[in-house]
Amino acid sequence: MNPRRQFLRKMTEFGTAFAVSPFLQSSQGDKLLAAFERTQAQRLAEATTDEDFWNQIQQAYTVSANVINLNNGGVCPQPKVVQEAVEHYNRLSNQAPSYYMWRILDAGREPLRRKLADLLGASPDEIAINRNSSEGLETIIFGLRLRAGDEVVLTKQDYPNMINAYKQREHRDGIKLKWLSFDLPLENDDEIVQTFVNAFTEKTKVVHITHMINWNGQIMPVKKIADAAHERGIEVVVDSAHTFAHLNYSIEDLGCDYWATSLHKWLCAPFGSGMLYVKKEKIANLYPLFAAPDPESDDIRKFENLGTRSFAIEQAIGHAVNFFHMIGAERKEARLHYLKNYWAEKAQEFPGVSIGTSLHRDYGCAIGLLQIEGHDPVDVSSWLFRNYKLHTVGIKWDNINGVRITPNVYTTPRDLDVLVDAIREYPV
Structure with missing residues (x-):
């Protein structure tokens, strides 16, 4: 049996989830399954920064190519397989509710x-x-x-x-x-x-x-x-x-x-x-x-x-759940922590910029808080979107003030490079 077909069969052991997914039957879905197969034996550190693999993960979503969504702390988008499942079950329900x-x-x-x-x-x-x-x-x-x-x-x-x-x-x-x-x-x-x-x-x-x-x-x-x-x-x-x-x-x-x-x-x-x-x-x-x-x-x-x-x-x-298992809990957490630290470590070097979130794995992961001294976080968030189409959220709650920035598994370092450039160019 074709190795990718073997892997697909292994994935269906989690249930019948992929049987209703046109995406996984497409050429792009075939590439995704091949990427999962290729990375199964990788060490965690290698898997965390395998950008070819994570680019395939990005293609499994339908996120905007023109807006960089860094507010996954609010609600996360669904991968194509989940969207297709909702549509499938909804059509089924409407046959005879x-x-x-x-x-x-x-x-x-x-x-x-x-x-x-x-x-x-x-x-x-x-x-x-x-x-x-x-x-x-x-x-x-x-x-x-x-x-x-x-x-x-x-x-x-x-x-x-x-x-x-x-x-x-x-x-x-x-x-x-x-x-x-x-x-x-x-x-x-x-x-x-x-x-x-x-x-x-x-x-x-x-x-x-x-x-x-x-x-x-x-x-x-x-x-x-x-x-x-x-x-x-x-x-x-x-x-x-x-x-x-x-x-x-x-x-x-x-x-x-x-x-x-x-x-x-x-x-x-x-x-x-x-x-x-x-x-x-x-x-x-x-x-x-x-x-x-x-x-x-x-x-x-x-x-x-x-x-x-x-x-x-x-x-x-x-x-x-099936899609989550395909990525793997350990690999996902490591990737999310890597992405937060990727932008935060660079941004905190700029004058007047601080990070209101721990960079240590025991105390922080994907969510990070950008703080620019003397500037209202809502104004900063608005500026980031207006000038760079970076979707974030300004936080003003009790004693916490800053711009909450939250990447996800479909976020690439290239997206975060745009963020870092924007923070560097922010008019302080």
């Missing part, structure tokens, strides 16, 4: 649950499929059995939707919020952990930890904080919107009780797809956000009572 959606595609949720659970390193009985991190985390926040006077420890650098959800519980139920604030970036686990520990009291019931701060890409030492919390009987909620399929880890590495992510971020799954994790022994005591027949059931599926949803979006998630 109630039949194909509820009797055919709905049956695909359990294989998908197993696929996602395997990727996270969890039991399928601990994984619920929903629409985004906010929905998953608000399921947790509003489902926790907190009473007046119970304390929750969180930070001012957490995501706004989560902050507002806790504030609503504070307003409605009389819980007490204990706010921490960090001057980022930080490269000291002990300092971070001790700040959390100093806030814990006998009344603390929950600690909320953002695995990667979305504003600047700071990675927090979740496991160490979680261990300290559990020693004191405190439950641990983790927001991993930006780390799933970005960093190479399993749920055991975090030691948390509750966790959620957006699959349309770094997994590059369809827009409006997410995942919730609840530790098995915690499920029964957590109320669902959308009413279930038995709110105290220990079945993770009680969190999936969303009513009619897009089964096309849901089923296409599996194709994103």
